[in-house]
Amino acid sequence: MVPLSYYLVLSAILFSLGVAGFIFKRNLVTLFMSVELMLNAVNLSFVALSYYFRQLDGQIFVFFVMVVAAAEAAVGLAIIISVFRNRQTLNVDEISRLKL
């Protein structure tokens, strides 16, 4: 039986990796993947805590998060493609204005 703290530590590590990726990476797709990583880190802690407390609420939340993430991926990738088409770059430093 793996104690709860292991899961939570792993989740914290994954989340921190996501945050670090989001802040330090320059590619928009990488940023996007970092966001996914953060979401899944949270998902992990949800599932772990749900198991620990013997309640299903957390697992249902995970489904919601996954659905939102999927929707976000669809919309987000579309936006990324559109941005690339218009600016021929995905460097986030260069995409600081909404106006072209």
Place this chain on the structure above:
Amino acid sequence: MNFLELIWMIPLFPAAGAVAMLLFGKKMPNWLVSIICPGMVFTSFLVSVGAVYQLSSLPERQFEKILYSWVPGASFQMANGQLSNLGADWGFLLDPLSSIMILVVTGVGFLIHVYATGYMSHEGGFYRFFGYLNLFMFSMLTLVLANNYLLLFVGWEGVGVCSYLLIGFYFHKKSASDAGKKAFIANRVGDAGVVLGMFTMLATFGSIRYTNVIAQAGSGNFHIGDAAITAITLLLFIGVTGKSAQVPLYVWLPDAMEGPTPVSALIHAATMVTAGVYLMVRSNILYVLSPDTMAVVAGVGAFTAIFAATIGIAQYDIKRVLAYSTVSQLGYMVLACGVGAFGAGVFHLMTHAFFKALLFLGAGSVIHAMSGEQDMRKMGGLAKKIPYTHATFLVAALAIIGTPLFSGFFSKDEILWRAFISPVGSGILLYGVALITAGLTAFYIWRLMFMTFYGESRVDHHAAHHLHESPPVMTIPLMVLAVLSLAGGWIGWPTVLGGSNHLEHWLEPVLGPGAKILEEHAAHGEHAHSTEYMLMALSVIVAFSGLSLAYYFFIKNRAAGDSIAQKFSGVQKLLENKYYVDEVYNAVFVRGMVMNGGEALSKFDARVIDGGVNGVAWFTRLTSTASMWWDKWIVDGAVRLTALVVNLTSYPARILQTGRVQLYAFSILTGLLIFFSYYLFK
């Protein structure tokens, strides 16, 4: 049927014809046009006859029909301080004077329409011609049937326009379009007089309706020689000199012969040019109240009569001779008005309409026969070739010179007699001038006859080949007019010759009040009948001496005529060139006034008018510059100040908005860390 109620339709029929020609004429075949247009005039003639017949049974012999109030009563102040209403109606007045006019206009007009269907049959613009003619009939009938001076003026201008259109009918010919313009401009001068006369009339009488004006003038409030009335009559007379071709505005009438011959007959001989005489007779009571004007009118009339007659004897164009003859005969009518013989003026107007229309239509028939030749030097001996034209022309020629029993005899002798006993001016002098004119008339008309119809033929070979009598559609109107020229004068058979002068009695309601004033104030003694017989005999002798002289010079002894012409070649040349009046007018008015005046006007325009406009523009620019400065610095400044304040205060907020997503994320992270560390290390 009550024709009197229908008099407003008399001008309407030809108007309908004109409108029909305007709208559909182009697509109509000529035969249909030849039915519609003369038909409309004939309908008017029938209604006129009916109306006049019914008028004769009315006791007061006056009928007024007001269709509607045209210029409703605008109140204005008269010269004497009273208030009055300017009320001009679209109303028609049928009285003895207008009844004679409408019968002559529609009757002669119809005959000329019929004639024209033959004369114009080979011409282009057939429907256009008849449309104009019908429009002319409408205007002329409006003129003579109007019940006020304003409506009269509508017709007056209308006939002027039609005259212009018809003189310039062959508009591709420069001389024709120039003649049209000349007629229009010369008449404009006269029209200005009529308008001013109308205004003065309004200021004096407070009305321009005939019945009001006549009642006011006869009321005794105005004494003989009243300055206002002299002004009115003189101003109206300026219009008369324009329309009725008197010196000095007669110059347009001879040039008007550029129009087709039926037009010359209808407008420039029989009807339109008599409008001036009609106006004077219509205002006869005003004229008798102003002896000064009467003297001017008589003088101008007599001078015009002899002046035009002398020009007439030296012209070679058959239509020009008749044109000057018309001017001269109009001079007679004006002279008649000037000596107070308004009835005689109307009488001569009527007989002249018959025989002058006949002369012109006869001349048209001659020109038709000669394939367009108008120079009498290339005619001669035509009597046998065109017998009907010759016979009818002969009647007219006898009528115009005043052969006893012919219409011209009665009307002309009445004028001569009334000039002799004239209450104004020097009667003997006026009589002398008129008598000499009668001799000259006989001379030039018979010169025309001899050169055209008698003697040896000078027709060139080409024209002789085509020489032909005109078709019946042209000769029948000639015959009808010939009968009228012969018998038309019988209704004015003078009392001294055992007649009863129906015309004088018929016109009594119109001329009576004026005649009474004239009689009261002009002391003329009794004249024996023997004097009248003597004068008649004298004028007949003078006329026949003129005729014989013409015979001597142009048939019997042409060499004598030529040698006299050689001897007085200066005079001959002066007459042939019409006293150089056209040249003088050209130099003084056209070049002098129009061109030099035009230069002065252009300077005035450039300096004063443009200066004014430029001044206004400069001022506008000045104020707009000030306005612009205010707008730019004060209004815009306030707006920009607001913007600046917002801009400055928003600066701190703006620097946070870098647009860098990662910076935002980092800020959030930092904030979270600070937040958590606060709780952790509290």
